[in-house]
Amino acid sequence: MNETGAPPAVAGDPIASLVREADFDRYASALFAPADARAHLLALYAFDAEVARVRGLVSDPMVGELRLQWWRDALNDPERADAVAHPVARALEGAIRHGRLPRQALLDLVDARADDLYDDPIATLAELEGRLGASSSVVLRLASLICAEGKDPGGAEAAGFAGVAQGLAGLLSRLPRSQILLPVDRMAAHGVTREDLSESRASPALSRLAAELRGLARSRLVEARSAAAGVDPVAAPAFLPVALVASACSTPAMVGLKM
Numbered sequence: 001m002n003e004t005g006a007p008p009a010v011a012g013d014p015i016a017s018l019v020r021e022a023d024f025d026r027y028a029s030a031l032f033a034p035a036d037a038r039a040h041l042l043a044l045y046a047f048d049a050e051v052a053r054v055r056g057l058v059s060d061p062m063v064g065e066l067r068l069q070w071w072r073d074a075l076n077d078p079e080r081a082d083a084v085a086h087p088v089a090r091a092l093e094g095a096i097r098h099g100r101l102p103r104q105a106l107l108d109l110v111d112a113r114a115d116d117l118y119d120d121p122i123a124t125l126a127e128l129e130g131r132l133g134a135s136s137s138v139v140l141r142l143a144s145l146i147c148a149e150g151k152d153p154g155g156a157e158a159a160g161f162a163g164v165a166q167g168l169a170g171l172l173s174r175l176p177r178s179q180i181l182l183p184v185d186r187m188a189a190h191g192v193t194r195e196d197l198s199e200s201r202a203s204p205a206l207s208r209l210a211a212e213l214r215g216l217a218r219s220r221l222v223e224a225r226s227a228a229a230g231v232d233p234v235a236a237p238a239f240l241p242v243a244l245v246a247s248a249c250s251t252p253a254m255v256g257l258k259m
Helices: 014-022 024-030 035-052 061-076 081-085 087-099 103-117 125-147 156-173 184-190 194-198 204-230 233-248
Strands: none
Touching: 014 024, 014 035, 014 087, 024 035, 024 233, 035 061, 035 087, 035 103, 035 125, 035 233, 061 081, 061 103, 081 087, 087 103, 087 125, 103 125, 125 156, 125 233, 156 204, 156 233, 184 204, 194 204, 204 233
């Protein structure tokens, strides 16, 4: 601890501040990681926060594509002056070295966030799980590599299931703002209409759909716990944010909607 009382690599750190504001659960979980991994976890989470928030910063998808292209360029050429000068990009390079993170996985994460720029409906529940796997699950897997200092701790399957559960919990907490992520096939099955999504109060149809998604999140969490049996304990801090999924999916209330 330093004289401010905050753990090393956190007090006064703009990367830590960014993560704390964007995703407090990830920020808090990083504080339980070993000191040599903590700053690198925060760098990964800050990178994901930066690319994820592009959707909310732009109204024109092409402007968002340009912002995300900057990150692709920075990953492909980290010695560029603008990349070196960017605090998150610079910190991410340290995380890549520490965890031996595959650059292609990070580039794929940028591509996954590009899908968020468009209001194209998600056709099926399977497609939704794929979207969440390409984002939340990938971050969990990369975080586990950071905790293991680049060695494979196992847990790819656990990260897949856990990321979907985590993503579903996040989607439910943000309704109705995250309505574009609701799969069309399940909306039709429950009779959810456009009017249901525009109301501040959950309709019976939307409540039924939310209950199905909560149930799926709980199922994926059970599968993640089973798959995690063989994961090296060194990767445990990477999975700490998932611990909150169970409580988030145990109640019928949705944070974004009045019941």
